[in-house]
Amino acid sequence: MKKTIALILALVFIAALLTSCAAAAAPQPTPVAKDIMDETTDAMGQAIDTPAEFTADMTIISTAPSITEILFALGVGDQIIGVDASSNYPDAANAIEKIGDYSGFDIEKVIGLAPNLVFAGNGLQHEQIATLKEAGIQVVSVEPTYYDDVAQSILLIGEQVGKTNEAQALVDSIAAVAAEVSAKSAAMASHPTVYYAMTIGDSGYWTSGKGTFINTIIEMAGGVCVTAGSDVEWPEYSAEDLIAAEPDVLIVSSWVSEEALLSDPVMSQLSAVKNGNYLFISDDLINRPGPRIGETMTIIQNFLLGE
Secondary structure: OEEEEEEEEOOOOOOOOOOOOOOOEOOOOOOOOOOOOOEEEOOOOOEOOOOOOOOOOOOOOEOOOOHHHHHHHHHHHHHHHOOOOOOOOOHHHHHHOOOOOEEEEOOOHHHHHHEEEEEEEEHHHHHHHHHHHHHOOOOEEEOOOEEOOOOOHHHHHHHHHHOOOHHHHHHHHHHHHHHHHHHHHOOOOOOEEEEOOOOOHHHHOOOOOOOEEEHHHHHHHOOOOOOOOOOOOOEEOOOOHHHHHHEEEEEOOOOOOOHHHHHOOHHHHHHHHHHHEEEHHHHHHHOOOOHHHHHHHHHOOOOOOOO
């Protein structure tokens, strides 16, 4: 993997969140301009226009894979005419025209497709978002950093595409899973310390930090994140700090191979690695703040419970 991650993570956020197709690059977080989205402002802190009545002939472009998943979950997948290169779920997303990668989409292609609405990320795409708005295209930034923003992004997208009931139902279904997971977590006899290995080795020891949706779902599942006190949301953890933290278990992104994990000079020193106390989880699941977040926290909790 290329060590381009450092420049982007210094800006601050994930997500869910890839620069290009899975075979080409490592996951890259996204900066967030606003703590929590609300009914009147998006993830860039910009005022949201009152949506026009959304009709069956209107078209959408999505510039982030988590957004694409939300749109399909709300039942408007057929109206998506462009997606970023990492939008690979559900399978139907693979057949949609690609408009660039997460960190930089093709402005001319997007304008040429003449969408009625573009759902975008936030900080990494802010210059392109501004250009699209200058071209008269409606753009709404909906990429979450925090767990509470996942529900808000779904509701915001639902409002824009005339699927408010479906959006609320999706949010309620996620909340139901979260409540069940939280109840099991409260009943756990002990709560193991957890480290999330997003990348390792030459790519740097990047991980999730304080307040991020990834740390939140690990904590909801019953883990105690060793990075809970980090200074930034998406830190590059030092080898010394990681070895000193000696987490009970590791959650490992599928970007990392087991061979790399076992041979890494830092990770191989950890008892969790020596004893096999680690879980590989799909990068598409853990790094995307979207409809499958309930599935992700359930997988993590089952691992923590030994189920």
